[in-house]
Amino acid sequence: MRIAMCCQNGREVSAHPGKCTRFILVDTDSGLAQWLTLPADAMLRQAALTDHALGDCQVLLARDGGAGLARRLAEVGVSLALTTQTEPGAAVAAYLAGDSLPVTRLGKGVCAAA
Numbered sequence: 001m002r003i004a005m006c007c008q009n010g011r012e013v014s015a016h017p018g019k020c021t022r023f024i025l026v027d028t029d030s031g032l033a034q035w036l037t038l039p040a041d042a043m044l045r046q047a048a049l050t051d052h053a054l055g056d057c058q059v060l061l062a063r064d065g066g067a068g069l070a071r072r073l074a075e076v077g078v079s080l081a082l083t084t085q086t087e088p089g090a091a092v093a094a095y096l097a098g099d100s101l102p103v104t105r106l107g108k109g110v111c112a113a114a
Helices: 067-075 088-096
Strands: 002-006 022-027 033-037 059-062 079-082
Touching: 002 088, 022 088, 059 088, 067 079
Parallel strands: 002 059, 059 079
Antiparallel strands: 002 022, 022 033
């Protein structure tokens, strides 16, 4: 399984996945992790998600996120999962243990269509 985590500041799992340009990609099968930095025009809030760099991930972990982005991600097979963990390794472990929060916030609607 490939998990992408919003990590805008380079240290902690962050919120606002639609605005995030820095992600940690974790392959849970191999245990390998790598950084992905998106150009501004590839931010999830505005980019088409077909053939997106995060499209081969099954899960996108963030501290917060809205239903519009969650719906758009689901259309391309990516689940948006929310976590209370700030440390990236702990966030992945918590998700794999079944500890994630549902997306319940509507958001501002800026990620609803692209």
